[in-house]
Amino acid sequence: MKAVALTRYLPIGDPQSLVDVELPRPEPKPSDLLVRVEAVSVNPVDTKVRAPKDKVETSPRVLGWDAAGVVEAVGADVRRFQPGDEVYYAGDVTRAGSNAQFQAVDELLVGHKPKSLSFAEAAGFPLTTLTAWESLFDRLGLDRQGGNRGQSLLIIGGAGGVGSIAIQLAKLAGLTVITTASRPESRKWVLDLGADQVLDHRQPLPPQLAAIGHAEVDFIANFNNTDAYWKVMAEVIRPQGRIVCIVENAQPIDLNLLKSKSAAFFWEFMFTRSMFQTADRGRQGDILDQVAALVDERKINPTHGEIFSPICAENLRRAHQQLESGKTIGKITVSGWYESGRGFGSAQGALGSLKKAHSQKAPSS
Numbered sequence: 599m600k601a602v603a604l605t606r607y608l609p610i611g612d613p614q615s616l617v618d619v620e621l622p623r624p625e626p627k628p629s630d631l632l633v634r635v636e637a638v639s640v641n642p643v644d645t646k647v648r649a650p651k652d653k654v655e656t657s658p659r660v661l662g663w664d665a666a667g668v669v670e671a672v673g674a675d676v677r678r679f680q681p682g683d684e685v686y687y688a689g690d691v692t693r694a695g696s697n698a699q700f701q702a703v704d705e706l707l708v709g710h711k712p713k714s715l716s717f718a719e720a721a722g723f724p725l726t727t728l729t730a731w732e733s734l735f736d737r738l739g740l741d742r743q744g745g746n747r748g749q750s751l752l753i754i755g756g757a758g759g760v761g762s763i764a765i766q767l768a769k770l771a772g773l774t775v776i777t778t779a780s781r782p783e784s785r786k787w788v789l790d791l792g793a794d795q796v797l798d799h800r801q802p803l804p805p806q807l808a809a810i811g812h813a814e815v816d817f818i819a820n821f822n823n824t825d826a827y828w829k830v831m832a833e834v835i836r837p838q839g840r841i842v843c844i845v846e847n848a849q850p851i852d853l854n855l856l857k858s859k860s861a862a863f864f865w866e867f868m869f870t871r872s873m874f875q876t877a878d879r880g881r882q883g884d885i886l887d888q889v890a891a892l893v894d895e896r897k898i899n900p901t902h903g904e905i906f907s908p909i910c911a912e913n914l915r916r917a918h919q920q921l922e923s924g925k926t927i928g929k930i931t932v933s934g935w936y937e938s939g940r941g942f943g944s945a946q947g948a949l950g951s952l953k954k955a956h957s958q959k960a961p962s963s
């Protein structure tokens with residue numbers, strides 16, 4: 599099968615940082631699906647795993663933890679899927695990734711692909727959606743049925759992959775969503791996704807919060823730098839409020855800053871359930887099925903900004919490079935396989951593809 603892989607960990611400008619390879623098809627375990635991958639998306643986990651280091655792999659390592667495709671075969675113990683089913687999933691960071699024509703994945707981590715979306719559109723959802731959903735509902739404990747209606751949620755980093763879906767999920771749950779974006783285009787993006795208020799994360803947040811009448815907020819979901827926002831989060835969280843972060847801290851963080859307010863702090867790591875084979879890991883498949891229903895009911899909009907095609911090393915290097923710029927809006931997805939013996943070529947979709955897919959709340963540029 600075709601795949602995109604690495605053996606050395608190199609800067610993304612190096613053509614050897616990701617290369618096109620031929621690999622044997624993976625063998626599914628009894629609880630696995632073997633999926634024919636039709637589209638993938640790129641996340642910061644790819645660039646972090648690929649980051650330059652001295653290590654050399656003895657066999658090619660396939661990255662990619664977001665895919666949409668078709669079930670080719672099922673293991674003996676699989677119950678929820680059969681060959682031919684269209685699926686989407688993030689998978690397990692401890693196993694080979696999705697940048698390959700076929701991938702083996704635990705069925706419990708897999709959802710049925712939204713029927714109304716193309717493979718390319720669907721591939722932009724799983725990793726960020728699971729992160730956003732688990733952050734809001736499993737860690738912060740927000741009530742999906744409106745029990746926190748009107749309470750305030752500050753989302754730091756609203757226009758990125760995770761923020762783009764978190765804004766929509768929080769609005770569906772009735773929260774007042776205050777988010778951050780620093781550029782006119784990212785500001786427009788978050789407003790179009792439903793954010794109530796937008797702050798500029800290049801400027802101090804407390805005076806901006808005070809100016810909109812939310813000097814303190816009930817909940818904070820920080821999808822950017824934990825170290826950089828730690829003090830300000832402690833300052834603006836309301837007494838007994840809750841904070842979730844998803845980016846590992848580089849410096850020690852001072853939990854004492856939260857003590858006088860009895861504020862709670864949570865980590866969210868999307869791969870915890872698969873990495874530790876937790877008994878409840880099937881919740882990830884359930885979450886993806888629930889989100890597919892919300893997408894098909896037009897309650898959630900796709901979050902992809904750009905679609906590259908086909909899936910090849912050159913396009914994945916472009917996608918990594920863009921993601922490393924820190925200026926990505928929504929998701930970058932890569933779709934379809936090249937024909938053997940042909941040039942790879944590449945096509946770039948427009949940011950406005952979100953508008954084409956679902957028109958009612960879409961950014962126009």
Ligand SMILES: NC(=O)c1ccc[n+]([C@@H]2O[C@H](COP(=O)([O-])OP(=O)(O)OC[C@H]3O[C@@H](n4cnc5c(N)ncnc54)[C@H](OP(=O)(O)O)[C@@H]3O)[C@@H](O)[C@H]2O)c1
Nearest residue numbers: 642729755757758759760779780784799822844866867868
């Ligand atoms: N723990 C987990 O399970 C998990 C899962 C997914 C992601 N992550 C991590 O979460 C982070 C975000 O992931 P992502 O996919 O959402 O990234 P992304 O799509 O690359 O995020 C890009 C966004 O970050 C915003 N941004 C840049 N500088 C910022 C700043 N100083 N403060 C606030 N926002 C800023 C930008 O907004 P502007 O353009 O408006 O400046 C841009 O829209 C990454 O570090 C990733 O590794 C963790």
